[in-house]
Amino acid sequence: MKNVLVVGSLNMDFDVYMERRPLPGETVMAKNLKLVPGGKGANQAYALGKLGVKTAMVGAVGKDSFGQQMLENLHSVCVDTAGILVSETSETGKAFIEVEDNGQNSISVIAGANYEVDGKLIRENRHLFEAADVVVMQLEIPLPAVIEAAQLARECGKMVVIDPAPAKADFPAELYPLIDITKPNETELSVLTGMPTDTEEQVIAAARSLTAKGVGAVLVTLGGNGTMLVTNERLQTFPAYKVKAVDTTAAGDCFLAAFLSAFDGENYADAIDFAARASAIAVTRPGAQTSIPNCEEIQAFRVS
Numbered sequence: 001m002k003n004v005l006v007v008g009s010l011n012m013d014f015d016v017y018m019e020r021r022p023l024p025g026e027t028v029m030a031k032n033l034k035l036v037p038g039g040k041g042a043n044q045a046y047a048l049g050k051l052g053v054k055t056a057m058v059g060a061v062g063k064d065s066f067g068q069q070m071l072e073n074l075h076s077v078c079v080d081t082a083g084i085l086v087s088e089t090s091e092t093g094k095a096f097i098e099v100e101d102n103g104q105n106s107i108s109v110i111a112g113a114n115y116e117v118d119g120k121l122i123r124e125n126r127h128l129f130e131a132a133d134v135v136v137m138q139l140e141i142p143l144p145a146v147i148e149a150a151q152l153a154r155e156c157g158k159m160v161v162i163d164p165a166p167a168k169a170d171f172p173a174e175l176y177p178l179i180d181i182t183k184p185n186e187t188e189l190s191v192l193t194g195m196p197t198d199t200e201e202q203v204i205a206a207a208r209s210l211t212a213k214g215v216g217a218v219l220v221t222l223g224g225n226g227t228m229l230v231t232n233e234r235l236q237t238f239p240a241y242k243v244k245a246v247d248t249t250a251a252g253d254c255f256l257a258a259f260l261s262a263f264d265g266e267n268y269a270d271a272i273d274f275a276a277r278a279s280a281i282a283v284t285r286p287g288a289q290t291s292i293p294n295c296e297e298i299q300a301f302r303v304s
């Protein structure tokens with residue numbers, strides 16, 4: 001049985017649904033607003049828990065009702081939240097998400113308590129790193145904390161997975177050799193590498209620039225074009241399942257969690273297929289954690 005530690009963000013999402021997002025300077029009328037537990041780290045932890053993986057999380061929320069709701073939602077799928085700091089001074093992180101009828105979105109995040117995740121909190125939770133098989137991070141907490149967590153995970157001999165989202169052009173070079181698996185989409189891959197990713201050849205070249213820096217495996221999610229796996233030995237593309245998207249929020253988080261729940265360290269194909277099914281279901285449902293399917297739903301998934 002795998003044991004995963006997620007080190008990352010928790011946000012309350014304010015989802016605003018609209019026919020299309022406004023252009024600069026334009027006002028549009030939206031249809032409705034929903035408040036849903038989100039945050040890339042919490043979404044991944046929630047999805048792992050819902051898929052039956054023993055999961056713990058290190059992060060931070062404020063001492064407010066949103067923070068309480070975030071913790072309760074993680075408890076509902078048995079995620080260990082003892083490593084989540086409840087800040088006396090910062091509010092729970094918030095994300096403002098505009099979702100178009102076609103499911104595409106734009107996200108603005110106010111980090112709040114997420115920026116209180118630091119080396120001290122990481123070191124205080126060393127026992128969670130020691131107990132884990134895999135440590136997963138994203139980039140919505142301060143980079144020094146991500147570096148500290150990756151170094152500690154390595155020191156403890158654990159698999160290190162980094163979801164480079166939101167992508168940062170100043171991603172620290174020292175992190176690359178610590179990463180076993182990373183999962184950028186093509187936009188994040190371009191920001192990360194400073195290389196174009198408009199064509200398949202460009203995506204391959206950019207992914208290879210990461211393996212050349214020491215990353216073990218790069219999983220590039222290409223939306224409707226599937227997932228490309230690039231390692232020193234392998235280059236393979238796996239298909240996506242075509243569905244009618246209503247909201248793509250957290251689809252990448254769901255993909256990564258489902259992949260990790262199914263990955264045995266060797267068989268990428270089956271784990272990627274499981275993840276593609278999971279994220280195909282997630283995009284047909286509104287919201288972040290509200291869109292995550294369970295194992296039975298993923299196994300029963302058929303494209304109609």
Ligand code: RIB
Pocket residue numbers: 009011012013037038039040043094095107109140249250251252253288
């Ligand atoms: O990946 C989706 C998530 O990004 C949202 O839940 C939002 O909180 C932002 O962190």
